[in-house]
Amino acid sequence: MTDPVSFARSLRQNQTPAERRFWALLEPWRSSGWHFRRQAPMGPFVVDFVCKRSKLIFEIDGDSHYGADGVARDARRSGYLAGLGYRVVRFSNDDVMGNADGVGVELMGILGAPGTPT
Numbered sequence: 282m283t284d285p286v287s288f289a290r291s292l293r294q295n296q297t298p299a300e301r302r303f304w305a306l307l308e309p310w311r312s313s314g315w316h317f318r319r320q321a322p323m324g325p326f327v328v329d330f331v332c333k334r335s336k337l338i339f340e341i342d343g344d345s346h347y348g349a350d351g352v353a354r355d356a357r358r359s360g361y362l363a364g365l366g367y368r369v370v371r372f373s374n375d376d377v378m379g380n381a382d383g384v385g386v387e388l389m390g391i392l393g394a395p396g397t398p399t
Contacts, residue, residue, distance in 0.1 A: 303330065306377070306384060310395050317330050337370070338362055339371075355371075
């Protein structure tokens with residue numbers, strides 16, 4: 282397997298449509314000073330979006346995450362990241378693509394209104 286940094290770089294260059302849309306949904310917060318990284322290596326994993334200062338991770342999950350193997354893998358991954366002090370929030374690809382307004386409302390509940398300090 283390639284090193285985590287190269288792997289993360291390749292994921293950033295080949296984002297899914299849901300990841301691109303979620304990045305756009307984060308724009309009001311990013312513009313007001315929140316710093317998010319896309320496809321960031323964290324230990325043995327690469328997380329979709331992370332705000333290290335706020336210890337917050339957003340994962341955008343496709344179909345592979347909803348089978349028994351995917352659920353077990355995600356539980357191990359979330360446990361590891363929680364052990365580092367991070368809160369992991371998951372959205373499905375379907376939510377991001379089909380209910381962007383609802384995802385935006387959830388982001389407001391988690392991050393507060395854009396422009397609020399981190």
